[in-house]
Amino acid sequence: MLGRRTFLQASAALLAAGLESELALAAPAYVLVPIVASSSPMRDISMGTLRRVFTSEQLSGPGGVRLVGFNQPSGSRARDLFDRVVLGLDPDQAARFWVDQRIRGLARPPRAVGSVALLRDVVNRYPGAVGYLATSDLDASVRALTVNGADADAPQYPLR
């Protein structure tokens, strides 16, 4: 059951990816941007840093503040895309990865925050918080970061 669903999802994702590459200019693209508190001095984040933050590694940002990732709820489109692009894991793999981590006593997944609005609030208030949003959900309360120096509009921007 799970296998079949995973297979279907995977096929759909592949198909969608193909379609996106084909129809990039035709439809508005679904793009994720990392966000930090509006007061944060951070402007950019590398894919490596992003991966390490969201695999719960202890990592300090500017000013020595520990960087803490906050996820979107699992099963959400943003979370699926984020895991696939940043961690290189589909949802099943991601689930298994975290179970494995927990069994080994290594790390826990970053906390998931239930709603986009709350996520923006949490990221804004929690020192060193790093989250991600679909570009459509962005507002002025948080700061969107460039990834590996690339803006979300740039063609080489990875989180899409």
Next chain:
Amino acid sequence: MHGSTSPALLAGSPVAELLPSGARMQVRLTLLMLLLVGLLTALSSLLVRGVFSSITASLTNDLRWKAQRGVAELSYSADFAVLTANEPLLLEAAKHYTADADFLYVRFRNAQGQALLERGSGAGLPAAEELPEAVVESSLAFSSWAPVVIEGLRVGDVTLALSKQRLQAGTQLYRRMLVLGLLGASAALAVALWFVRSYVVPILRVTERTALELQRTAKIALASAEAKSQFLANMSHEIRTPMNGVLGMLQLAQQTDLSAVQRRYLDIMSTSARSLLKVVNDILNFSKLNAGGYQLRPEPCSPRELIEETVTLFAQRAAEKGLQLSAELAASVPDAVLLDADRFRQILGNLVGNALKFTDRGSVKVSVFAGPAGPHLASSSAPALEVYVDDTGPGIPESEQSRLFQAFSQVDGSSRRAHEGTGLGLAICKQLVELMGGAIGYRQQEAGGSRFYFALPLNGCAPPQLGAAAPGQRLALPRNDRPVLLVDDNEVNQIVAVELLESLGLRVDVASSGQDAVEAVQSGDYALVLMDCQMPGMDGYEATREIRRQLQGRKLPIVAFTAHALAEERDKVQQAGMDDYLTKPIELEQLAAVLSRQLGSAPRSASPAPAASRARSQPPLLDAMAAELLQPGLRRPPKAVEAFLRQTPEELTLLRKAAAERRHDEVGRIAHKLKGSAGSLGALQLARLCEGLQHATKDPSAEGLGELVVALGHSYQQLSAALRELQQAASERGAP
């Protein structure tokens, strides 16, 4: 009724001690009620307390757990709400708690300690924050707090308090129940006390009063019965004293020369006087038995002799009525038993006397059996001596049988009754038999006559010693040169006693008081003192004690002489130091028997014996025989004497022959036989010679055997001459 024992009701504890008084009872009942109510109250309060404490404990645990889990859960579920100070989210997180019945207070604070949300009343809660998630108990609530932490960063805290209202309500209910219980208990106590006071105590008072009344009534009744008894005893005693004079004088008068008419009158008088004496004795006996102070004096005696004596005693009366009186003893009856012979004679005499009285023709038969108890002594399975007295009289109607053994009742209770008597005889018999541990009864015979029977426990013993008291030797008085001192204040008694003593061949000195007696004993040498017990001034007991004190151990037989026929008198005289006992009215035979006993056993005085007394050491030729033959109404049939005189010469011939042939066994056998017949006739000298001969045959050398045989023959010659002489004298008197 001297020294009678009062029943326990009178002697012992009065009713007040047997029964607690009303007041004491009330106190006890009150205490009991208090105790009961107190116990019940304590028990129920313990029960309630147990229930409540278990409920309280579980409720407390519940509240503690809820507080602890609550803050833990809230700190997790509301973390982002706390971080973002999002009130709707906080409310959403806390809504399950605020809706709880035990909820008192919840507060969320941010990391800066600013309250983000507060619900409920936090007043009175402890301010100091203990360890996280520890439960703090205050008077109002169980409260706990926990930090809200996101990824190791404390972003705020949450505090939750749960009200103790439910617990307090439980405690309040418990207190209310206790108070109610106490009120109820007090009410119950009050009701109980009221009940005790209003119902139980009056009943107790009535019971107490009734018991006291009963006791008083019983005391009065017993005292009156005792007074009557005492009166009877006193009267009987008062009558006995003058009777003494009457009977004594009659006896003396009978010994004088009289015309046939005079003799008949005197005989009738004597019989009447004896009947009267018997009535008086009956009454005395009965009062004594009734008072329960009767002392039995069991002694070894022979049933055969007792039966023979009684039958002999009644033989004349039976003959006068033309009745056949016989006795039969079963082989199983032992030679000797332990019983009170006087009482046995009294019982048997009464039954035989009754049988003779009520039987007009036919026979009266006494049968004696021994062995395991018959059907009549149901209460014991021990061997019993059973005596039956059967007659051929009219018998007793069944309706009257139940009254047989009751006091003061004769079967024909009407004034025209045909038979005299006090009606006490059978009642006395019954009491005596029961006192001896036996049973008495009556059964109608099929042929119509009556059968009275009694059974006594059979206590075997060694055969009684046939001594000086044996009948036939009663009047055998050793000759005594020293006078007898008679002490009595009553002149009639003095005359009677002096005459009787002199008729026995004794010299008599008289003292009229205890003091005189003491002085007389000091100055004179007396063989014996006959002491009246009741005297004005120094009485007989005291005088005896004084004499004993003065004699300092020197032997002097003192015989009490008293009108009291009571058994306890015997103890009293013994305690006073007297050797024997005689009741008034004195009868010649009794007197002779006692004197014989006392003088016969009296040791010789320490002074050198005169020639006469040395001669006495040789036994008299004839002892009992002479006196016996001299008395009217022969005990021993002259036939026995005749047989003795006929047979003895043959025996002596055989004896001489055996001695000549030195057949010692044969000599012993004949000597033994001769000793028996001589002894039974009272031929003491001959009997003693026979005994010596018997002894000599056991000595192998048989020394002096021949001399003894010769002496024996000589003694017999003298004896036979004396016997013939006496026989002739008796026959002359028997046919005047």
